[in-house]
Amino acid sequence: MNASAPSLPSRRQFLTRAGVLVVGFSLAAPVGDLLAASETLVDLGQPSAGELDSWLAITRDNRARVYSGKVELGTGVKTALSQIVADELNLPMANVEIIQGDTERTPNQGYTAGSKTIQFGGAQLRKAAATAHQALIEIAAKQFSVSPAQLVSDRGVIRVKGRRSKQATFGELIGGRHFSRKVDAHAALKNPDDYQIVGKPLPRVEMPQIAVGKFTYVQDVRVPGMLHGRVVRPPDTGAVKIDATVESIDESSVNGIPGFVRVVREGSFVGVVAETEWAAIEASRKLTVRWNSKPSLPDQDELYEALAKSPSDEKVVTNEGNFATALPQAAKSLAAEYRWPFQIHTSIGPSCAVADVRDGRATLWTASQGVYQLRGALADLLGLRPERVHVIFVEGSGCYGHNGADDVAGDAALLSQAVRSPVRVQWTRADEHGWNPKGPAMLMRVKGGLDEKGKVVAWEYQVWTATHVTRPGAIGQARNLLASQLASRMTPTGPMLGGDRNAATPYSFPNKRCVTHWIHTDDAILRPSALRGLGSFANIFANESFVDELAAAAGQDPVQFRLAYLSDPRAINVINAAAKQARWKRRSWSAPKLTADGVHTGRGISYLRYENQNTYVATVAEVEVEPKTGTVRVKRVVVAHDCGLVINPNGLKNQIEGAVLQGISRTLKEELKFNSMGITSLDWMSYPIITFPEVPEVEIVLLNHPHEPAVGAGEPAIAGVSAALSNAVFNATGARIRTGPLTQERVKSALAAKVASVRRTT
Amino acid sequence: MVRLELNVNGRKRAVTAEPRSMLLYVLRNDLALHGPRFGCGLGQCGACTVLMDGAAARSCVIPVSAGVGRSIVTLEGLGTLEHPHAIQKGFIDEQAAQCGYCTNGMIMTAKAFLDENPHPTDEEIRQALAKNLCGCGTHLRILRAVKRAAKEMA
Structure with a gap:
């Protein structure tokens, strides 16, 4: 793409009304005839969520142009949101165009995160589309002098019932004007029974372009006069507190690189800028920087002790009955500690951004999950007012949470500001592995008691976690950009969020407690933030493993054991659906006879309701385990999934398949390595992920509820994978592995102990 | 910087580049070909x-x-x-992408592989793609796409 650098005043039409300067955001849309008739003007270039015109325009050629603050991160939401709008409007899908994430064109819908795009963003667009449809009916009623009840709409045309001559397209009716009305919160919504586009497995709108190399990623954005930048990083790779300072820079080390422009330094932020990408790469490799730095991180072997000892704030999530008195009275009690390591975003394309910071204005092309939030942080970083910063979303490589997308925009912005030219920064693989925010390591301690009949009578769950959200906020949050952390020696900050996700048990156990120990962000060791599923990944690993431990201790079937403590029919249905598809056989627990040379097979189940209030997921995994090598081969994974109304079953299955495979990768392989200086897993050899030969069959059962709200599907299924696998390994071998990931090494040593103890007792 | 002549997609293309710079950057930046993507720079x-003379090659580590x-x-x-190759069509028909960033590598590797082995077993396809990484977990769809293309091409 050759995105011509937009000159801001020409894009933002400044109009005067009643002597007050206002900016018509909708006018930025390249629809000439919308411009002429505009009355809908919104302050400050920030679209107002209350105005229908902020969400939707109908062009004369009968196309719907949708302004979506929610963006495509590789999950298929552009297609799904188009389906929602097309169906609600009664307009063909091909006539819907989505403009995504642009601080001068789209409304602020917050981050595209947390599996909330369809749940909230889709609901907002549906309301807007319903309001627009209502408006079009009213216009048609006036034009044809009939009552609205006499009108029907179909495929973008409104006609008077029984009178074919009286009809007009949406485009003809609106005539290139704005709607000039508020989104009606009470607009009548289409009955889901009448959906014709929602619920269909329509193909992804981007797929043909992707397959032939014509899809534009942020990595492909080129603007005239653009230079290339790279950042030269200090040695404390990925640390939450970056202590290193620059002692000296030998600029002669980059002499003679053709096309080299200059070194940029601000605090510990050191960058190079060059005319070509290759020259920038060469300069970043050759630039000699002496750092003052000292090791400050705990040894990786002491990670979990360090988490338990970290200063933290205790928060009681649930407390029902009296755990403290119930546990000692239990016939049998169990306690276990579970551990989950730091993990990274495994996006195949490292983050990239282009910044043009000149003349007191900034334009950024970025794959950020939140253009408005990034705008606030960049404004703070650059010392500009937010309205002078224009942030434009362009698709990036797969986004599984808060990766380097925001940070690289900060890098590019600082470099561009320094050289007064547009600068593109492409992070290296080591930048992404080492410096993007990490899914925080977590420690979980669980206790449970059973009565003599094997019923749960006490349950306590404690988790030690840093916050999972240190995203750049809307205002004053430059400190959450890596560039600021380097330039101004700041540490990231965030509300205590995400670590308690799915910490509380969903089962109706009596005498239950759940406590979160929020580790202070400064003590998080590595920079923490959101990775797919946030705390639910480790919390479900611990919760659902421990439920399995209790079922085994009670000698009960793991499926029946779970069902005994659930009453919500959708929860029960999802478990039964997974068990049926997997042809689950009821079992009572008995320890398998392990042999060192054998291959042992087992199955495990997990259940969750995402965030304890959204999507229901039940997962059954089948594994083969080789004690001799420690190899866990996943043969088959069955997922039953209920996220309410299904918008696009093929897109949904794609998300669930991806969640399962990424979940297997995180459960069996992924562990970020670090030493006292910083992260040492800086490429795919030192941080391996799942490969084709390791991929199992995945079977998905979708439970569609057209009259229930559509809730999220990007994250829920990944949370159930680790416990299903670990429970399957336990079923196969009798070994309970409580520290993730279940690597060959870890499984081998756990099973070696088991085999030895079997030998001793037989 | 020297002037070099490359044969890309059947056309002769003259470029001025550092001879040691990697082919990927010349393709992407000088020839505006965005099919090949930067992922790791490490192969x-x-x-x-x-494809180089029909064999799959990692342009990020080839000068x-x-x-x-x-x-x-x-x-x-x-x-x-308008006229996608059978493998590209296989990917479109199977909806074999999430973010699509790895798709280039999957299709190009599959092309070289299927040219050598037009009737592969499922296991052979898995092995052929074993060194191509996908972060989104689209593997099952990619396998189906290559299998579909193999049938189409046979």
């Missing part, structure tokens, strides 16, 4: 794969000078929106 993930005199084909050289 580990496969996102940058192109541009090594491309002189060879026939280089990128994703754009396989097919177009």
Whole structure:
């Protein structure tokens, strides 16, 4: 793409009304005839969520142009949101165009995160589309002098019932004007029974372009006069507190690189800028920087002790009955500690951004999950007012949470500001592995008691976690950009969020407690933030493993054991659906006879309701385990999934398949390595992920509820994978592995102990 | 900087580049071919794969000078929106992408593989793609796409 650098005043039409300067955001849309008739003007270039015109325009050629603050991160939401709008409007899908994430064109819908795009963003667009449809009916009623009840709409045309001559397209009716009305919160919504586009497995709108190399990623954005930048990083790779300072820079080390422009330094932020990408790469490799730095991180072997000892704030999530008195009275009690390591975003394309910071204005092309939030942080970083910063979303490589997308925009912005030219920064693989925010390591301690009949009578769950959200906020949050952390020696900050996700048990156990120990962000060791599923990944690993431990201790079937403590029919249905598809056989627990040379097979189940209030997921995994090598081969994974109304079953299955495979990768392989200086897993050899030969069959059962709200599907299924696998390994071998990931090494040593103890007792 | 002549997608293309610079950057920045993608710069993930004399090659670790005199084909050289190659069509029909960033490497690796082995077993396809990484977990769809293409091409 050759995105011509937009000159801001020409894009933002400044109009005067009643002597007050206002900016018509909708006018930025390249629809000439919308411009002429505009009355809908919104302050400050920030679209107002209350105005229908902020969400939707109908062009004369009968196309719907949708302004979506929610963006495509590789999950298929552009297609799904188009389906929602097309169906609600009664307009063909091909006539819907989505403009995504642009601080001068789209409304602020917050981050595209947390599996909330369809749940909230889709609901907002549906309301807007319903309001627009209502408006079009009213216009048609006036034009044809009939009552609205006499009108029907179909495929973008409104006609008077029984009178074919009286009809007009949406485009003809609106005539290139704005709607000039508020989104009606009470607009009548289409009955889901009448959906014709929602619920269909329509193909992804981007797929043909992707397959032939014509899809534009942020990595492909080129603007005239653009230079290339790279950042030269200090040695404390990925640390939450970056202590290193620059002692000296030998600029002669980059002499003679053709096309080299200059070194940029601000605090510990050191960058190079060059005319070509290759020259920038060469300069970043050759630039000699002496750092003052000292090791400050705990040894990786002491990670979990360090988490338990970290200063933290205790928060009681649930407390029902009296755990403290119930546990000692239990016939049998169990306690276990579970551990989950730091993990990274495994996006195949490292983050990239282009910044043009000149003349007191900034334009950024970025794959950020939140253009408005990034705008606030960049404004703070650059010392500009937010309205002078224009942030434009362009698709990036797969986004599984808060990766380097925001940070690289900060890098590019600082470099561009320094050289007064547009600068593109492409992070290296080591930048992404080492410096993007990490899914925080977590420690979980669980206790449970059973009565003599094997019923749960006490349950306590404690988790030690840093916050999972240190995203750049809307205002004053430059400190959450890596560039600021380097330039101004700041540490990231965030509300205590995400670590308690799915910490509380969903089962109706009596005498239950759940406590979160929020580790202070400064003590998080590595920079923490959101990775797919946030705390639910480790919390479900611990919760659902421990439920399995209790079922085994009670000698009960793991499926029946779970069902005994659930009453919500959708929860029960999802478990039964997974068990049926997997042809689950009821079992009572008995320890398998392990042999060192054998291959042992087992199955495990997990259940969750995402965030304890959204999507229901039940997962059954089948594994083969080789004690001799420690190899866990996943043969088959069955997922039953209920996220309410299904918008696009093929897109949904794609998300669930991806969640399962990424979940297997995180459960069996992924562990970020670090030493006292910083992260040492800086490429795919030192941080391996799942490969084709390791991929199992995945079977998905979708439970569609057209009259229930559509809730999220990007994250829920990944949370159930680790416990299903670990429970399957336990079923196969009798070994309970409580520290993730279940690597060959870890499984081998756990099973070696088991085999030895079997030998001793037989 | 020297002037080099490359044969890319059947056309002779003159470029001025550092001979040691990697082919990927010349393809992307000088020839505006965005099919091949930067993923790791280490030859580990496969996102940058192109065909050199018909073999799959990782353009992020091949100096541009090594491309002189060879026939280089990128994703754009396989097919177009109007006339996609059978493998590209297989990916479209199977909806074999999430973010699509690895797709280039998958298609180009599959092209070289299917040219050598037009009737592969499922296991052979898995092995052929074993060194191409996908972060989104689209593997099952990619396997189906390659299998579909193999049938189509046979």
